Amino acid sequence: MSVETLLIEMLGSVPHWIAVLILGALPVSELRGAIPVAMGIYGMGPFEAFFFSVLGNLLPVIPLLLFLEPVSNYLRRYRIFDTFFIWLFSRTRQNNTESFEKYGLLALAIFVAIPLPATGAWSGCAAAFVFGVKFKHSFPAIAAGVMMAGILVTVLTVTGIGLVDLVFGV
Structure with a gap:
């Protein structure tokens, strides 16, 4: 059973718009999975699918931006988490510093x-978080990226070019 099928079955008893919000909020699907599911399985129109998917994708952004640093600082007291964060920071900076600068x-x-x-x-x-971008700058940039991705995925879904295969390996 694929991840997509499992998620859809788990969300089967909730209203479709809430299921799309949840799919949009989950890191495994985000809106690249929520929009095709909303339109292809739940029969939502493009605007409705876009709206609930983007809203769902933005829901975790504020808590993540506000609490990643305090949670990271707390977890770094433990060696396994400290090792993980050292690896994450060095890998992220190594692969993305030039583009970000x-x-x-x-x-x-x-x-x-x-x-x-x-x-x-x-x-x-x-x-x-890794690059130390303040909330007031990172939230608008992330929100803009989410909206651009939402437009792209909606257009691809409407035209029949699905991304569910890329996301879930179906």
């Missing part, structure tokens, strides 16, 4: 806007 917040928005696995709002929040 060159393009700044535009790089963050574009990174979030690319509707592929390992990109999106959750990863954008992690990148903003």
Whole structure:
């Protein structure tokens, strides 16, 4: 059973719009999975699918941006988490410092806007945290990236070019 099928079955008893909000908020699907499911399985129109998916994708952004640092600082007291954060920070900085220094917040928005696995709002929040971008700058950039991704995924879904295969490996 695929992740997509499992999630849809688990959300079967909730109203479709809430299911789409939840799918949009989850790091495994985000809106690149929520929009095709909303339109293809729940029969929502493009605007409704876009709205609930984008809203769902933005729901975790504020808590993530506000609480990643305090949670990270707390967890770093334990060696296993400290090792993980050292690895995460060095890997993220090694792979993205040049782009971020060159393009700044535009790089963050574009990174979030690319509707592929390992990109999106959750990863954008992690990148903003790693690079020390303040909330007042990172939230608008991430929100812009989420909206761009939402437009792209909606257009691809309407035209029949689905991203569910990329996201869930179906």
